[in-house]
Amino acid sequence: MSTKNILLLAGDGIGPEVMGEVKKILALIETKGLLSFQIDEDLVGGCAYDAHGVAISDAAVDKAREADAVLLGAVGGPKWDGVPYEHRPEAGLLRLRKDLELFANLRPAICYPALADSSALKRELVDGLDIVIVRELTGGVYFGEPKEITDLPNGQKRAVDTQVYETYEIERIAKVAFELARVRGNRVTSAEKRNVMKSGLLWNQVVTATHKSGGYEDVKLDHMLADALGMQLVRAPKQFDVIVTDNLFGDILSDVASMLTGSLGMLPSASLGAEDSAGRRKALYEPVHGSAPDIAGKGVANPLAMIASLAMALKYSLGKPDLADLLDQAISAALADGYRTGDIWSEGFRKVGTSEMGEAVLKHFQSLIAE
Ligand code: NAD
Numbered sequence: 001m002s003t004k005n006i007l008l009l010a011g012d013g014i015g016p017e018v019m020g021e022v023k024k025i026l027a028l029i030e031t032k033g034l035l036s037f038q039i040d041e042d043l044v045g046g047c048a049y050d051a052h053g054v055a056i057s058d059a060a061v062d063k064a065r066e067a068d069a070v071l072l073g074a075v076g077g078p079k080w081d082g083v084p085y086e087h088r089p090e091a092g093l094l095r096l097r098k099d100l101e102l103f104a105n106l107r108p109a110i111c112y113p114a115l116a117d118s119s120a121l122k123r124e125l126v127d128g129l130d131i132v133i134v135r136e137l138t139g140g141v142y143f144g145e146p147k148e149i150t151d152l153p154n155g156q157k158r159a160v161d162t163q164v165y166e167t168y169e170i171e172r173i174a175k176v177a178f179e180l181a182r183v184r185g186n187r188v189t190s191a192e193k194r195n196v197m198k199s200g201l202l203w204n205q206v207v208t209a210t211h212k213s214g215g216y217e218d219v220k221l222d223h224m225l226a227d228a229l230g231m232q233l234v235r236a237p238k239q240f241d242v243i244v245t246d247n248l249f250g251d252i253l254s255d256v257a258s259m260l261t262g263s264l265g266m267l268p269s270a271s272l273g274a275e276d277s278a279g280r281r282k283a284l285y286e287p288v289h290g291s292a293p294d295i296a297g298k299g300v301a302n303p304l305a306m307i308a309s310l311a312m313a314l315k316y317s318l319g320k321p322d323l324a325d326l327l328d329q330a331i332s333a334a335l336a337d338g339y340r341t342g343d344i345w346s347e348g349f350r351k352v353g354t355s356e357m358g359e360a361v362l363k364h365f366q367s368l369i370a371e
Pocket of ligand 1: 001014074075076077078090093264265286288289290291292293294295300301302303339342356366
């Protein structure tokens, strides 16, 4: 059995609490002989700043580069509001994404049947929802140059952000989307604004060409304008399987999609790099939520987004899609038993803390493995 090298970066706030539940699941997987791990831990965010004066140390970035998968909790909190901009907790995350060239951000929006009533939409629209938004993460308008505010002679100011994409950036994200679709519902919807943006036109052309020349014609490809897709996401979200889009539209559309599922505490994410010659990808898995300073240290945080992030790691980095499915089923089963942390609790359900929810998932996971 090969040994997988895992780096845990629990971070700040509720990060260490939710990571604690993931450690229990990793231990169970190892005890059952399903995978063997070499687990290392390090600091990121405010805690790294306190220890080293930077949001992530070079040593931690080096470990992340060597890891088969990096699991990150959350960063940030009011304690670090005053630190120099370049050392703010989020800088640790941004450095990891940049140094590991994690260009593909995968945000699944899964609506567990037991939580369908917590969605902002009607149950029938979201019950059983399972879509993934693949967002380009390292290019586009957030990074394009020039990016500046200049003074005009008439006393006004002028702000410029630059939306820029090159062929290779679109090609590689399109490939991630097609490959992902193959292990799901085999459908990709590509979203841009080709009607008003040159970058949208190129996006559309390159996705279409990659579909053809990359040998992905078994996957069904549709194109939709990003604004129309926004409407469709709240009108009939179950029509989608994989959505691929740029950094800006992906940022917005994935936040919209997250509200379809009920709670921030339920949403995992993955950020993937390019495959190397040995077929390995650098990868970072983390919940979508932040460090939740308002509830940190109280043992009440919902660990399910962190646990679902581990499920994504099992699927995309650790070669165990079967275990990933069992872990997702275990989450579903714990919810079906009525276990709820405060963020997803409603009358008639059993209110539990972080470790009780983690243990409920662990118990179901253990019996599913044994079947
Ligand atoms: P947040 O996600 O931390 O919290 C928003 C609300 O959701 C809070 O009421 C919180 O209690 C609740 N919540 C979040 N996760 C939860 C969970 N697992 N279980 C139960 N409730 C949960 O966002 P915020 O309050 O805007 O930001 C707090 C800090 O986190 C800030 O410093 C921010 O910069 C940082 N942040 C970090 C990340 C990250 O690490 N990726 C992402 C977003 C925000």
